[in-house]
Structure formats: C-alpha cells, structure tokens
Amino acid sequence: MNKITILWVDDEIDLLKPHIIFLEGKNYEVVTCKSGQDALEEIRSRNFDIVFLDENMPGISGLETLNEIKTIDAALPVVMITKSEEEYIMEEAIGSKIADYLIKPVNPNQILLSLKKNLDHSRLVSEKTTSNYQQEFRKIAMDLSMVNSYEEWADLYKKLIYWELQLEEIEDSGMFEILESQKVEANNQFGKFIEKNYTGWFHGGEGPVMSHTLFKELIKPEIEDTPTLLLVIDNLRYDQWFAFEDVLAPYYKKSKEEPYYSILPTATQYARNAIFSGLMPLGMEKKYPDWWKNDTDEGGKNLFEDKFLGEQLKRLGLELNWEYHKISSLKQGKNLSQNFRSQKKNDLTVLVYNFVDMLSHSKTEMDVIKELASNDKAYRSLTNSWFKNSPLLEIIQQAQSMGLKLIITTDHGTINVKQPSKVIGDKETSLNLRYKTGRSLTYNDNDVIEAKDPATIHLTSITMSSSFIFAKNDLFFAYPNNYNHYVSYYRNTYQHGGVSLEEMIIPFVVLEPR
Structure with missing residues (x-):
C-alpha cells in the first residue's frame, strides 16, 4: 500500500519539525515548502493526497495559493491553517471549498484528525x-x-x-x-x-477536596443523620466506577457524584491513611508516631486505619456506633456477606475492599492477568466482571434492604505505565515505580515533579536530606542495573504513586436505597 503523501506549506516550516516527525512516525510522507509559489510548483510536478496550507505567508498569500491549487487540481483537499480568526478569511476559505480549517497553534492530534476525516x-x-x-x-x-x-x-x-x-x-x-x-x-x-x-493548595491557595479533607468536607455531612455504609474500594479509577455503575441501578440511585483529588504520592499508605486520619503524613507522624510508618520502615503501612478513624471521629464531634472492616480475600468477603445483618445496629459501617488493588498487582506478577487486562478496556471489563460476581455486590444488596445510605469512594487511581525513566538512588531509596523518596536521587528533570523539601507538601522525610520525586504521565522509574529485564517486566502494568489524571482525580459518590 502506497504511503499517503502530504504537502505542508508554511514560511515557518522549520518550527513544525516535531509535527512532521510525528506524522512520519504514523507512516505518512510529508513534503514541505516555505512559499505559495514553491507549493504550486510541487503540485504541478507530482501528486499529493492532501495539502496543509498556511494563510499568512510572504509573497502570494494562502488564499491566493488556494485559488491557484484549485485551478490545477480541484479535487485536491486543502486544509487552511492560520493565526487569524477574522470572519472574512474563514468565509473566503470556505467559499473556496477548503477541506478543513485549523487555527494556530495546532497540535499533532488535530492534524491527525484532519487527515482521518478527509482521507x-x-x-x-x-x-x-x-x-x-x-x-x-x-x-x-x-x-x-x-x-x-x-x-x-x-x-x-x-x-x-x-x-x-x-x-x-x-x-x-x-x-x-x-x-x-x-x-x-x-x-x-x-x-x-x-x-x-499543588504546593499552593497547602499554603493558602484555593484547592480541591483532597484525601485528608475528604472525611470532614464530604463524608461527615452525609453520615450525621443517616445509617451509612462507607465503601472504600482501593485503587478504583473513575472509568472503572463508570463501568460498574449500572450494576447498582436496581438497588441504589445516585444522589451525588463529586470528583476529589488524591494527595501525592498517590499510594495507599499515604492517601488512605490520610482519608481515615484527616491528616497529611507529616501530621500523622507528629501526632501519632506509633501508627505512621515511612516507606523504609518495617511492617505493614496501613495497620492503624481504624484507630486513625476513631480519632478523627472524636475530633469532628461525631458520636456514632461504627465498625471498620478490611477485605483482602474472597473468604473474608464471603464471611462479611454472611454476617452483614449484624451491622444494622451501626450508624456507620466502613468497608475497605482491596480487590482492584490486588488485580493491578496481579497484572504485574501473573501472565494470565496481563493477557486478561492487556489495556484499559480489558481492565475495566475485568473489574466489572469481578464486581458482578463478588461478595461485595451481595453486601451492597443487603445494605439496600437494610435501608443504608451507600457512599462509594477510593484512595487513588492507577495508570498503565508505558515508558521507563532512569533513576539512581542509594539502598535506602523507596521501591515504588511511580514515586521515589530518599537521598541523593539522580533522575531526568523533565520526567518528574520534585519536592526537595517534603515538608512543603506535608510529607515526612526519611532523613534530613530526603526528597520526593513523582513520575509524570505514563512513566515508570527503572534502575540502570539489569535495566532491560526490569523495563520488560514492568512495561504495560498498572502502577500508582505518581502524577496523572487517572491516579489523582477519583470518584466520591453518594447513593440512596431504592
């Protein structure tokens, strides 16, 4: 199959080199020129599938060039690109039967869409x-x-x-x-x-509801007067919530949905402890040093969520009968489902459910899960299938029959990581693939958001000179040692801890029983 050939005409064509490389990477052939006169000579000498034409050029203008092109080949699609939004230019271009009209600055995706639409x-x-x-x-x-x-x-x-x-x-x-x-x-x-x-949100700037303010700002008003099941599904992305939302329709109707932001790092020990304590990690370390653990400390990092919650309820003046449950296996889920009626005496039942987190980790460690959840669509489908057949759905059905309000939320999301970013640290450096904390970290500045002084964003420090770095977009950190094996093992797995829409913007949903 012959390549599609594009003629791109712009007197500043050198500035568009990244766009041209992008298109060539998509298997398009791109011919460039810097003036309308050169463009007409190219069109007379060879065939093109489409022309991208700058309007504002020295010599003959883009509109004049367009008219000449149409006399040479009336069927050749021409996409006009201009800095001007003046109506008369649009009308003249459209009257001359352009195929599309783009206003600078254009990005590669706009160009690609125009190609798809017209070809x-x-x-x-x-x-x-x-x-x-x-x-x-x-x-x-x-x-x-x-x-x-x-x-x-x-x-x-x-x-x-x-x-x-x-x-x-x-x-x-x-x-x-x-x-x-x-x-x-x-x-x-x-x-x-x-x-x-981000830093300004902690220092007087207007910020969103975040992990440490979620309970006070959004949960407290919902649970003061109505018996409630608060369900925290670990690692639940917004698209996964949308995927199984309809499954709840026979039992619950949605009364409120409000996105909120996970704190950094978008990792369970930070974000979920912040939800239950109502504090940032630095506050937890100072107020409850026996309950907070840093990355390099021995032992489980989320062992005191119930204690954190109890203390927060006292601070908020909420005198409730409440119970906390954490489900990390099918057996635990079934046991709670079989005995859930005992929760009827509670004003608040808190349930942390870890299946989605286990699924994301299994995708890293098990080839069969890698195949079943090879992309976001499959990941959503697998989550939906689990939910429909889980003890959790049975628990929700019982909660509905008991007249409980239902709140569904999460601690953070997750992202499918694609590209490695090299990082070097000492043996005390944390192991997470999407964030690192430690001393003397060496990394690519363009790949990370750095917090050289963790206290400015209310994070703890392992040592006096510790800093944090958070991976952007779909990057994951890899050490130079055994680099190729490491990259191959972790590429296209679901990770969390860094900065992305998928990890940070997460659902908070209130539902009333039908």
Missing part, C-alpha cells in the same frame, strides 16, 4: 459516535489549552472518559488512537498544572 471520511462517518467525537475533538483540544483550575481538570477528565467508553465498542483503531493521543496530551498539561499549583 478516510466514508468509514469514519459510518458511526454516529465517531462523528460526534470528531465534533467534540476540537472543543476538547481548545479546553486543553485553556483549562486552569482543579474543577475544569476534573470536568475535562470525565469528558475524556466518556468518549473513551463511547468509542471502545467501535472497531476503529484510528479514532481510538486519536483519543489516546489526546489523553497523553491531557496528562502532559495536567502534570504542568499540578507542578505549578
């Missing part, structure tokens, strides 16, 4: 969902360049998930590829947002 149009528009996403794509791309608050990021992330779920049933790898590229770009921008704003 494979008949197949793409055969699906209404695909067509709708095409219409939405530009708005999302524009939002990505403008979003600048934690609320807007939560809304944008949920919008990306919506389209991912809409498109996943369509056998259209091209469109899904575009969405995946848009998700990568979103995480790139989100990392910059977190790097700029």
Whole structure:
C-alpha cells in the first residue's frame, strides 16, 4: 500500500519539525515548502493526497495559493491553517471549498484528525459516535489549552472518559488512537498544572477536596443523620466506577457524584491513611508516631486505619456506633456477606475492599492477568466482571434492604505505565515505580515533579536530606542495573504513586436505597 503523501506549506516550516516527525512516525510522507509559489510548483510536478496550507505567508498569500491549487487540481483537499480568526478569511476559505480549517497553534492530534476525516471520511462517518467525537475533538483540544483550575481538570477528565467508553465498542483503531493521543496530551498539561499549583493548595491557595479533607468536607455531612455504609474500594479509577455503575441501578440511585483529588504520592499508605486520619503524613507522624510508618520502615503501612478513624471521629464531634472492616480475600468477603445483618445496629459501617488493588498487582506478577487486562478496556471489563460476581455486590444488596445510605469512594487511581525513566538512588531509596523518596536521587528533570523539601507538601522525610520525586504521565522509574529485564517486566502494568489524571482525580459518590 502506497504511503499517503502530504504537502505542508508554511514560511515557518522549520518550527513544525516535531509535527512532521510525528506524522512520519504514523507512516505518512510529508513534503514541505516555505512559499505559495514553491507549493504550486510541487503540485504541478507530482501528486499529493492532501495539502496543509498556511494563510499568512510572504509573497502570494494562502488564499491566493488556494485559488491557484484549485485551478490545477480541484479535487485536491486543502486544509487552511492560520493565526487569524477574522470572519472574512474563514468565509473566503470556505467559499473556496477548503477541506478543513485549523487555527494556530495546532497540535499533532488535530492534524491527525484532519487527515482521518478527509482521507478516510466514508468509514469514519459510518458511526454516529465517531462523528460526534470528531465534533467534540476540537472543543476538547481548545479546553486543553485553556483549562486552569482543579474543577475544569476534573470536568475535562470525565469528558475524556466518556468518549473513551463511547468509542471502545467501535472497531476503529484510528479514532481510538486519536483519543489516546489526546489523553497523553491531557496528562502532559495536567502534570504542568499540578507542578505549578499543588504546593499552593497547602499554603493558602484555593484547592480541591483532597484525601485528608475528604472525611470532614464530604463524608461527615452525609453520615450525621443517616445509617451509612462507607465503601472504600482501593485503587478504583473513575472509568472503572463508570463501568460498574449500572450494576447498582436496581438497588441504589445516585444522589451525588463529586470528583476529589488524591494527595501525592498517590499510594495507599499515604492517601488512605490520610482519608481515615484527616491528616497529611507529616501530621500523622507528629501526632501519632506509633501508627505512621515511612516507606523504609518495617511492617505493614496501613495497620492503624481504624484507630486513625476513631480519632478523627472524636475530633469532628461525631458520636456514632461504627465498625471498620478490611477485605483482602474472597473468604473474608464471603464471611462479611454472611454476617452483614449484624451491622444494622451501626450508624456507620466502613468497608475497605482491596480487590482492584490486588488485580493491578496481579497484572504485574501473573501472565494470565496481563493477557486478561492487556489495556484499559480489558481492565475495566475485568473489574466489572469481578464486581458482578463478588461478595461485595451481595453486601451492597443487603445494605439496600437494610435501608443504608451507600457512599462509594477510593484512595487513588492507577495508570498503565508505558515508558521507563532512569533513576539512581542509594539502598535506602523507596521501591515504588511511580514515586521515589530518599537521598541523593539522580533522575531526568523533565520526567518528574520534585519536592526537595517534603515538608512543603506535608510529607515526612526519611532523613534530613530526603526528597520526593513523582513520575509524570505514563512513566515508570527503572534502575540502570539489569535495566532491560526490569523495563520488560514492568512495561504495560498498572502502577500508582505518581502524577496523572487517572491516579489523582477519583470518584466520591453518594447513593440512596431504592
């Protein structure tokens, strides 16, 4: 099959080298020139499948070049690219039968979408969902360049998930590829947002509800007057919640859904302890030194959640009958299901369920799980299948029959890691693949968000000179020793601890019994 050949005309074409490399990586052939006159000579001398044409060029303008192109080959698709949003230019271009119209600065995904729309149009528009996403794509791309608050990021992330779920049933790898590229770009921008704003959330800046404020801000108002089952499903991403939300419909109706933010690191010992204690790690270490454990300390890191919760309930003035349960195996789940009626006397039943966390770790360690959860779609499907057949659903059904309010939330999400980032540390450095804490860390600055003084974000220090680094996007940390084996083992596994939409923006949902 012959390559699709693109002519890209722009007097600043040298600045577009990354876009051209991107397209060449997608198996397109790109011919470039810097003026309208050169473009016309190229079109007269050879055949092209599509032209990307800058409007504002010295010599003959883009519109003049467009008119000349149409006299040479009226059927050749031309995509006009301009810095100007003036209406008369749009009208003239559209009147000249352009194929598409893009406003600078354009990103590679916009170019790719324009190619798909114009060169494979008949197949793409055969699906209404695909067509709708095409219409939405530009708005999302524009939002990505403008979003600048934690609320807007939560809304944008949920919008990306919506389209991912809409498109996943369509056998259209091209469109899904575009969405995946848009998700990568979103995480790139989100990392910059977190790097700029996260520290300020702890020092007077307006911030979102986070792990350590979740109980006071969102849970407390819900449990003061109504017997409640609080369900914390470890490691639950927003898309996984959407995947099994409908399973609950016969038993519960949703009364509230509000995204909140996991603290950094997005790891269980930090985020879940913060939920139950109502404190950041530095506060836990100072107030309850016997209950808080750092990464390098021996023993379990989440052994005192019930004690943390008891202390927080006292501070909040909540005099409740309550019980705490943690489920880490099928047997424990069945036992609680069989005896759940005993919870009827409680004002609050807290249930931590670890299945999704076990699933993500199993994907790393077991080849069969790697095959069953090879991508996000399969990961969602596996979570949904588990939930439908789990003791947890039986517990929820019993809670509904007992008239309990249901709150579903999580401590953090997880991301499918794709690219390694080399890091060097001493033997005291923590082992997590998405964050590291220790002394004398050596790393690629572009790959991480760093906290040289952990206290500024209320984290503890292993030593006086310890720092934290958090991996961005879908990166994972790998040591130079035995590098290739390590990378091969962990690539395409689900990890948490770093900075991504998937890990940080997570669901808080309140449901009332039907």
